[in-house]
Amino acid sequence: MLHDHLDGGLRPETIVELAAACGYQKLPTTDPAKLGIWFREAADSGSLERYLETFAHTCAVMQTREGLVRVAAEAAEDLAADGVVYAEVRYAPEQHLEGGLTLDEVVEAVQEGFRIGEANARANGDRIKVGTLITAMRHAARSQEIAELANRHRDTGVVGFDIAGAEAGFPPTRHQAAFDYLKGENNHFTIHAGEAFGLPSIWEALQCCGADRLGHGVRITDDITVHDDGTVTLGRLAAYVRDKRIPLEMCPTSNLQTGAASSYAEHPIGLLTRLKYRVTVNTDNRLMSGTSMSQEFAHLIEAFGYDLDDMQWFTVNALKSAFLPFDERLAMINDVVKPGYAELKAEWLFGSSS
Ligand SMILES: O=c1[nH]cnc2c1ncn2[C@@H]1O[C@H](CO)[C@@H](O)[C@H]1O
Numbered sequence: 001m002l003h004d005h006l007d008g009g010l011r012p013e014t015i016v017e018l019a020a021a022c023g024y025q026k027l028p029t030t031d032p033a034k035l036g037i038w039f040r041e042a043a044d045s046g047s048l049e050r051y052l053e054t055f056a057h058t059c060a061v062m063q064t065r066e067g068l069v070r071v072a073a074e075a076a077e078d079l080a081a082d083g084v085v086y087a088e089v090r091y092a093p094e095q096h097l098e099g100g101l102t103l104d105e106v107v108e109a110v111q112e113g114f115r116i117g118e119a120n121a122r123a124n125g126d127r128i129k130v131g132t133l134i135t136a137m138r139h140a141a142r143s144q145e146i147a148e149l150a151n152r153h154r155d156t157g158v159v160g161f162d163i164a165g166a167e168a169g170f171p172p173t174r175h176q177a178a179f180d181y182l183k184g185e186n187n188h189f190t191i192h193a194g195e196a197f198g199l200p201s202i203w204e205a206l207q208c209c210g211a212d213r214l215g216h217g218v219r220i221t222d223d224i225t226v227h228d229d230g231t232v233t234l235g236r237l238a239a240y241v242r243d244k245r246i247p248l249e250m251c252p253t254s255n256l257q258t259g260a261a262s263s264y265a266e267h268p269i270g271l272l273t274r275l276k277y278r279v280t281v282n283t284d285n286r287l288m289s290g291t292s293m294s295q296e297f298a299h300l301i302e303a304f305g306y307d308l309d310d311m312q313w314f315t316v317n318a319l320k321s322a323f324l325p326f327d328e329r330l331a332m333i334n335d336v337v338k339p340g341y342a343e344l345k346a347e348w349l350f351g352s353s354s
């Protein structure tokens with residue numbers, strides 16, 4: 001899985017405990033069950049801007065080294081327990097400086113947490129590798145500094161860079177210098193684009209900034225015409241995205257909440273999958289969307305009748321598009337993902353062994 005926000009995936013009980021530990025008193029409730037529901041409902045706003053307001057509470061409890069280590073470790077454990085074997089988890093270090101940590105200390109704490117979480121997952125019989133994406137906030141003006149931060153930590157598990165936050169009014173070219181810098185360093189980046197704003201945002205992300213992947217990218221369907229007889233005409237940009245195999249990090253539930261899609265059945269992932277775009281399935285924010293990787297798959301199975309072969313295709317697409325070295329991607333696909341799906345198929349054929 002390629003698109004999961006660290007500050008969008010906390011366990012509700014952890015938020016409550018960390019809030020008590022750091023004296024944060026603005027939580028809407030300190031009952032973990034109610035808090036989980038509150039996040040889901042508050043994020044169900046129909047607008048990206050309002051959806052993003054809920055992150056004030058999670059970021060508030062991620063301002064200390066201990067808080068960051070714990071949240072990162074638990075993210076790795078939770079993803080592994082759900083069957084995820086490779087996850088790229090992102091967050092914006094600039095949002096975690098209020099407790100006096102430096103940008104580098106924030107990154108070091110999160111990296112330590114991921115390593116602890118990977119080890120705990122192994123102890124539980126699960127296997128996961130977590131790669132970190134360092135995000136810069138698109139409304140802010142620190143992207144150059146954050147890109148340099150990502151580049152500095154590239155040899156200890158930071159696999160790339162991203163920009164996130166409100167899209168309308170903040171085109172990716174505001175951060176052109178950061179992208180040019182990363183290209184100069186032969187580093188990788190993805191850009192949230194085509195979620196709350198349409199084709200110009202996708203075009204800029206690809207053709208000006210040089211993004212390796214698109215976060216969401218759902219609005220690419222604005223450039224696709226489906227005719228009454230079912231045939232399809234692709235515009236130039238839609239054709240480019242498909243021809244160049246640009247990975248689309250699709251997050252169905254998140255898109256329903258922010259209004260980027262109106263139902264699972266009508267989510268552009270159905271059309272884009274049929275047209276064999278490089279589609280991947282992701283959670284975006286497990287807390288705000290009350291979801292998990294397996295739940296996102298379950299929604300798609302229900303809406304589109306996908307089977308294990310389709311799940312495997314999405315998973316292989318994700319590994320092909322990961323910011324991991326090529327040999328590791330290949331080993332993940334051939335030695336982990338394919339045998340894993342073969343095992344699921346055997347269970348389907350012969351019945352579960354457990
Ligand atoms: O779907 C999204 N679109 C744009 N920005 C997002 C989305 N989900 C989360 N964030 C933003 O990314 C920051 C760093 O993780 C979060 O704090 C949130 O503001």
Ligand SMILES: [Zn+2]
Pocket residue numbers: 003005164192215284
């Ligand atoms: Zn996102």
